[in-house]
Amino acid sequence: MDKQQLHDCHNRIKPFIHNTPVLTSRLIDKISGAHLFFKCENFQRMGAFKMRGAANAIMQLTDKEKQNGVVTHSSGNFAQALSLSAQSLGVKAYIVMPSSAPNVKKEAVKGYGGMLIECEPNLKAREFASQQIVQKHGATFIHPSNDDQVILGQGTACKELLEAHPELDHVVTPVGGGGLIAGTALSALYYGKNCTTIGGEPMEVDDAFRSLKSGKIESNTTTNTIADGLKTQLGDRNFPIIQEHVEEIIRVEEEEIVSAMQIIWGRLKIVCEPSSAVALAAVLKAKEKFAGKKVGIIISGGNVDLGNLPF
Missing domain, CATH: 3.40.50.1100 (Rossmann fold)
Structure with missing residues (x-):
């Protein structure tokens, strides 16, 4: 999938999507030790990047x-x-x-x-x-994540982010089925300036982390995570892109997801779902890696069951 395909895809879908806002927070920058730029796909139509x-x-x-x-x-x-x-x-x-x-x-x-x-x-x-x-x-x-046209579409969120902030060093996304991180990695490659893509994944469903280590698509035996959007596994269309273009995947514990979610709700004043908070949790977990860097974070969605919050 090349740059022209990504460009054409974005132009095609523009009438049907929002170019979502990018938020910053000096307080979260202080907590993380990095300069964070939150691409808020919780404000996308239907409430998520998908x-x-x-x-x-x-x-x-x-x-x-x-x-x-x-x-x-x-x-x-x-x-x-x-x-x-x-x-x-x-x-x-x-x-x-x-x-x-x-x-x-x-x-x-x-x-x-x-x-x-x-x-x-x-x-x-x-x-x-x-x-x-x-x-x-x-x-x-149409597969939710293992489809070339879906992957290209998901990549447009990072394309918009990099068009607004071309100087980013890293972009971090949650990893579930792999469509978002694969599309993001393509956008970082074509529109970034030495911008690397990093994934955040719950320790309880760390199939993508293990897949990168083993070189083949791994499965999860349990799915005991509050990040309900990340229980799916990688596919044969997105895994090769992830293998080639994703620098690493950082695993986070459940309490780290909850803590990151509270920071987003409390400091950015926006609603995000647990799956979205995994990306910030990864940055906070690996502070030394991101220290002083400009980091894009894709807030993947805001479809929360308000009667069933983890805090």
């Missing part, structure tokens, strides 16, 4: 494919993103969600016009339900 990739993926379909609709499986944010993107583009969206997904996310999918199909909370059940819809309706399956 709107970018979803819009791009649908826009790249043929007219015939658009007529038959799209399908995905997701625990939350991509479900909402595909629903809203499809609604904006006049396309039908079938959304497979695990029964354990937060109610607030299920209701949002319905509110955005998505056809909700619930399944057992495991990957096998999700994939089976998705395949049934593909066979029955001829819908095109």
Whole structure:
């Protein structure tokens, strides 16, 4: 995926997305010892960066494919993103969600016009339900993170950040399915000036950290983390990009995620979800690495269940 493709993708999706604000905080800079620039994708349409990739993926379909609709499986944010993107583009969206997904996310999918199909909370059940819809309706399956068009779309958040702040030394993102960090790494490569991409990942679901070490895609045996958006694993489209262009992945403990989330809520005065706080938690964990550096942080989303906060 080259610079021209990223450029074209951004121009294509601009009518359907927000160029989200970048916030700074002298107090958080003091706490971290670095100069931090928070790209606030919690202010994106539907509340997360995933709107970018979803819009791009649908826009790249043929007219015939658009007529038959799209399908995905997701625990939350991509479900909402595909629903809203499809609604904006006049396309039908079938959304497979695990029964354990937060109610607030299920209701949002319905509110955005998505056809909700619930399944057992495991990957096998999700994939089976998705395949049934593909066979029955001829819908095109769009993966939340392991799809070239999705990866390009997610990369546009970092592209906007670097266009506003070209001097960044690092950009840090949370790592779940790998779409955001892969897209970010491409943008850092094409639009940064010696800007490296670093991931933050919960210790409880450290499959990406282990995958970089072993050279093959690893899985998690447990998913015991408050960062519910980061329980998915890397795919064969994004993993090679991550291997080549991501400098490292920093693992954080659950209490470090909660602490970072409190700092964002308390100091930036914005709502972010636990998954988003993982990037700041990584910077605070590795202070010596980031000391004095200019660091972009992608606040990936703000879709929180307000009745179930970790603090």
